[in-house]
Amino acid sequence: MKHAMALLLAALAAPAMAADGAKLYTEKTCNACHGPTGNKPLMPDYPKIAGQNAKYAERQMLDIKSGARANGNSAAMKGVMHLVNDEEIKALADYISKLKP
Numbered sequence: 001m002k003h004a005m006a007l008l009l010a011a012l013a014a015p016a017m018a019a020d021g022a023k024l025y026t027e028k029t030c031n032a033c034h035g036p037t038g039n040k041p042l043m044p045d046y047p048k049i050a051g052q053n054a055k056y057a058e059r060q061m062l063d064i065k066s067g068a069r070a071n072g073n074s075a076a077m078k079g080v081m082h083l084v085n086d087e088e089i090k091a092l093a094d095y096i097s098k099l100k101p
């Protein structure tokens, strides 16, 4: 009985599911501005992000969110960054790095 209880507690403590980059990409509207596959931006002065280095993409997203990066059209992007937390940003960075440029 005690053993079963420990297993149950361990299951409850595990995160529901690791953040799913592909799902987040559409759920959080990234596709609207960067294109469904990250290589067809809405505007000519919006970046293609497909195939970008994961670490770089993560850093840029964190900086745009915090306001440390506020150049160019960052304001457009900043508007949605409250929708994603650090873990989701990491999952998104990983996802876009694997998209075909």
Ligand code: HEC
Pocket: 025, 028, 029, 030, 031, 032, 033, 034, 045, 046, 047, 049, 052, 057, 058, 060, 061, 071, 072, 073, 074, 075, 076, 077, 079, 080, 084, 092, 093
């Ligand atoms: C409202 C439009 C818009 C939405 C929605 C949006 N972005 Fe952006 N994003 C931009 C723009 C514009 C830039 C470039 C800002 C600049 O000019 O400096 C950018 C920059 C980026 C960059 C940095 C690119 C680089 O080369 O430095 C990444 C990575 C990125 N976006 C990923 C995402 C992800 C992931 C999402 C979804 C959570 C998202 N964006 C949602 C408009 C948007």
